[in-house]
Amino acid sequence: MEMSYTIKDVAKKANVSVATVSRILNNLPGYSEKTKEKVLQVITEMGYQPNAIARGLINKKTKTLGVLLPAVSDTFASVVLSGIEDMAHDLDYSVMVCNTAKDGIRTMKYLQALREKQVDGIIFISEFFKEEYYNAITAMKLPIVLVSTKSAYDIPFIKVDDEKAVLDGVMYLLERGHRSIGMIAGTKGDTIATIPRIEGYKKALNKQGIAFETKKVVYGDFGFESGIEAAEELLYHNKDVTAIFCSSDEMAAGALSYLYRMSIRVPDEISLVGYDNTKVAEMAIPPLTTVGQPLYEMGKNSVRMLLEREDGQSKSMFMPHKIAERESVKSIDQSTGE
Amino acid sequence: MEMSYTIKDVAKKANVSVATVSRILNNLPGYSEKTKEKVLQVITEMGYQPNAIARGLINKKTKTLGVLLPAVSDTFASVVLSGIEDMAHDLDYSVMVCNTAKDGIRTMKYLQALREKQVDGIIFISEFFKEEYYNAITAMKLPIVLVSTKSAYDIPFIKVDDEKAVLDGVMYLLERGHRSIGMIAGTKGDTIATIPRIEGYKKALNKQGIAFETKKVVYGDFGFESGIEAAEELLYHNKDVTAIFCSSDEMAAGALSYLYRMSIRVPDEISLVGYDNTKVAEMAIPPLTTVGQPLYEMGKNSVRMLLEREDGQSKSMFMPHKIAERESVKSIDQSTGE
């Protein structure tokens, strides 16, 4: 396998020193217009491409980012990833994806690989950020930002205010006359994506003077199948609910699926609101009303935050949520009580 | 920012030469068990991590792969990606994702970046493989494999036999009594994912002695919205179809959506079969019967092919398709003709 050209080859062919070629390549001062032209010409002639690895060895910059996410194939993360990728591309960075597959061991292994490969920063999406990770990342002194999650440490994050978002979502239902609202929450005990959301649900009810009932919240794992099961469980214990707030669109789709199977019409008999506003909400039948997170923008911003931090830590930021109204919610007439 | 430790630091602290440390790190022979232990201990003590960049400069191997795909956030590609990622992880490779965003300029830019970053191979998913790409890749002498697409060049690919798959899918409908079957095809003129599929459709009809009618095939772009439009167009010109074969699950979901809006029941009035067997087929209401491609496996195999090719080109491979039967197809009674 014959070698590609190196800067040396270019220098020789252009009758200049490698230093000069390097300067030209990097737009540094220190050469005449004439040599520049000459060198550039030789470069195109030879089809020379600089070796980013050699460059990285000196600069200690690789122009690549590592992204850790729970599952590339889930709609949620893949939209964030797509925002990351787009922004990275604009800023001339590459992104390495690491599918942590909800398993901490793999995460640690990835962290190590990313460090060895000298990535310039890490974006960590949506999973619980363990102390172990914190220690590893602190040790490697790499900038990191958390997307759609946060931690007990001083690490910048970017997410929506879940409690507020759910509060708004449930208020939306309340304003439309619903009084018996169930909730399909995320993983039980999850301090980031479950507990604050239940809190939002409680607060909304409270605002309307409705008592919170434990049996009206059931737990899933954010996935489709768990939505099916959760809906079944919820309805089994609560024959009277007229609406369900779901903590992810996928779970809402699962609920929809269960209701369809049971021949319970949405939204005529039961209203549904999802969370995230991913493509699955658009594609659902009926299209799902959902509390939208600006996933793509969050992805974009995360790389901006990671890279634009001049020196110190960059600040965390909350992104606005927004209810996407579609067709899965019906207003019910309060006077009739049904 | 203080530096991380280098192999030199380890060597010094362990009172050996860097060569010895290197040998130990790379499991090469040439040291006593005693020094090995000593060195390993020092390594953990210091928390030393080798620098893969420096390594790569010598080895000419970076243990990273580049993946070019049309959109990370589309279900199809993200499943393939997830297979790639898993297999790469098993083989200790990292993967860089490049979202080509259906635009050739970006693809060229990525190809260049991947080359500069010295990736060990490239996986190209599902898009049309232009001559321009071929030239660029040939110039960089990098192994490449195509997934779910193929080319006019001698480049290994991995895909299902689309013609055969569609033939089977349409036969499935035919066997269940359908005689007037419409098709929602992909991008018009696409020689990879559209023309062969239409061919399969034709052949199936032909087997049953049913005449092919141009007006019964309409084109989309594989996406959800295009499925809505295509279904509308198809039905407008063909009041009599009892079944529609769709060239992607997303388009089938679009069709489903349109039919729902029109209050046309699936599968009672119209049967639907999709293509791909992605999560959207599972989540649809009713769940979609679809011609499944082993997307995840294709992703896995692609990296195997890329990496395991001893020397020469590895062979292309066709993957088996399989019909996933769900609830979007009804058998119709031929004797009544309806």
Place this chain on the structure above:
DNA sequence: TTGAAAGCGCTAACAG
């Protein structure tokens, strides 16, 4: 405006 030379952190002969 230019070039020579010293590394970046590591591996791989080559000697001992």
Place this chain on the structure above:
DNA sequence: CTGTTAGCGCTTTCAA
């Protein structure tokens, strides 16, 4: 079994 040394391809002083 171990160490010395010459690079990998590039950037960056320092001198000229």
